[in-house]
Amino acid sequence: MTFIAQIIILLVLVGGVVAYIGNLVGKSIGKRRLTLFNLRPRHTAMTITVISGSLIALFTFLIVITISQDARTAILGLERLKTQVELKNQEVKAANRALIDLNNELERKRAQQEELEAKLTGAKNEIAVLQTARAKLSQEIKTTRQGQLLFKNGDIISVSLIQAGPDHDKLIDGLRRIIAGADLELMTMGIKVQGGVIAVLPEEFDDAVDSLTGKVGVYIVKLIAGRNVLWGEKVPAAFDFELNQLIYPGGEEIGEREIPAGLSEEKIQQEIMSLLKSVHLSARTAGIIPDNTGSIGSLPYSQIFELAKKIKAGKKPVTLKVVAKKEIFMIGPLEVDFKTVAK
Template sequence: MAGYILILAVIVLGGAIATVGDRLGSKVGKARLSLFNLRPRQTAVLITILTGSLISAATLGILLALSQELQDAVLRIESIREQQETAKQELEETRAEKAEIEAELARSQNDLGDIRQRLLQTNEVLERAVNRQSLTQEQLDQLQSRYSRAQAELEDFEAQSRTLQGQIQRLQRERDQVQSRLRGVAGQKEQLEAAIKVAKDRLSQVESQKQALQGEINRIQTQLDEADQQQQLLLSQQRSLREEIAALEASRQRLEENVNILLLGLRRGTITIRAGQILASGLLQNMGDRRQATSAVEELLRQARRNAIVLNNPQQIQPTDQVVQITQQDVDRLVDQLADGQSYVVRILAAANYLQGESNVLVVPQVAPNQVVFQEGENIASIALNPSTMTDDQILQRLDQLFTVSNQRAIASGMLPDPVTGSVGSFRQIELIKFVLELKEHQGNIDISAIAPQIVYTSGPLEISLIARQNQRVILRSS
């Protein structure tokens, strides 16, 4: 509205000045006045020129007085052009950054596709393992039912055996009575001999029945022993399947977390610190009072701050900026726990995902007693395989399952895993390849065990040695 009023005022003022100039020029012409020794006609032309100049000056003055934008456009034209050139350069740089981000987005989308494919494969393996567990459970139920029936038959045969034993004892007592009567009564000798013969025949029949029942009892006992062995084998397979299912489930969860983290990075930018990432860690022990515990916690927080600055690269950071944020309640609880003088593993974890350049990182503490998890030489997990019938990839896959089961058992025993990767240690790739090549030189079934070469504590890491045995004899050991 103010612009319209300004335009209207300029038009009215220009018309008024033009009218005044025209009338002034006419009067000067009629009066035949002369200025600066000019002719009257030239004087009239000069008056007209001055009037036009006055109109232009008045219009420009009003516009400059009432419009700040026009003042900037007229008086700052050079600086505006320089800003325009700078804006063009920034636009070119922005376009280049856009191209780089689009390339990074394409690579991230390819990675996302690979991770999704691996997730599908893991889900298929998990489904097959669950089906195998169901089939094993059905076989175990059938075997237990057969075991119960065989146990009932054995109890029946034992009852019959006890009955026959009683009959044998009764017949033996009758035979003794008959022999006693033979010695006392000579007249009844033939009858008693016939009765003894009948008793012996019955005794022989009972003995035959006893032997047959004993053979049947032995056969059933053998079947029960075989059933017990099958039951133990099925239980061992069931435990192995459960461990494999737990390992596959953990792998599937890690893949899903990686997919979620990758999707978040595609939506928001480059993630430099992930949720649960360890920014600082330490083994704290022998803290005699709260003062020592507080000093140790502050040192861990300073270490976390340095690592956060290196990873996140915040802009315009000041030496006094905290960067790492933690609640006072978490600090107080941590100090109270450390002040009891026991040995603890303390880790400072990122509470969420943070993008590059963010200057505030919220952290949470993680604390656990530092205890012995595995003794030196303890067997952590075992597998069986025949390397002569397997490819290198198949052997590596079985060893990877051994490492996964070892990892899960270590976590279940109290070791603290890496919150991002879910692992508690690693095995050197060159040693693994060397072990596989040497393993391929052997024939037959081989048992491979993951052994703790030294005492392992909660703080980790988990270092394992691979030992291959054949017929209870060590044939290969990783260095």
């Protein structure tokens, strides 16, 4: 039987018993015409009836809480239960807020983790690149320490000219002659390698021939070292072509310098040398290609000495001009004459 059913039955029984007793008391008082507190018998009977009803409710309450643990908990512990429920609700709200904060913190940590992982990946890539560069550098250092370095990667081995055009066989012969000439020059330096010093891959040789077949004009042919090469090793090389363009027409002025009167011959020689250095720099900038020694041309010192002596003898300030001796192309060399203009 459920708690509610027990309460209802108990209330009915207790109410009936108390009502019956109250009725007996009321009848007894009515027959005897008793009075309470100087009230009339009729009013006394009403008072007894009211008191009986109150006693019904009181006895019902006392009996219910006496015999039923659930009733005592429901009636006497209600306020305490409400307080506990309120406290629990507050704890739940606080827990929910804490959970929200934890979720937000978790999201922030996840974002930070993703950012750190991205940085870590970038750092790993950088480390891999650095390790590759370090290994390459270590190999080059090791190579350099093991023997004398003949060529560095990208060095010019030789510079020559070739006439481009549709004659395929002529181009093949010309490029082979260039390789043979570079081979001979290296062998005269004491380098001996079985099968020749210069090695150009067959497919690169064919590509070079095809490239020149579709061109017109005279081209500069540079043999370029494909890697660092030690003395006595075979030299892997590749071709580089550039049209041999005219840089300075014959007689064109390349540079000039004002030389005041009264300078010593030694000072005048220094001025001439400084002018020639400036002219060489201008020529390189204009596109003249140096040979494999790094030179683009030179003058005998005797010519400089005679020119300084002539300027000194004139006893006047002059403008010294450097002009192209003839047409000068990219292949060089830089051949010049001097002109003096008295002021």
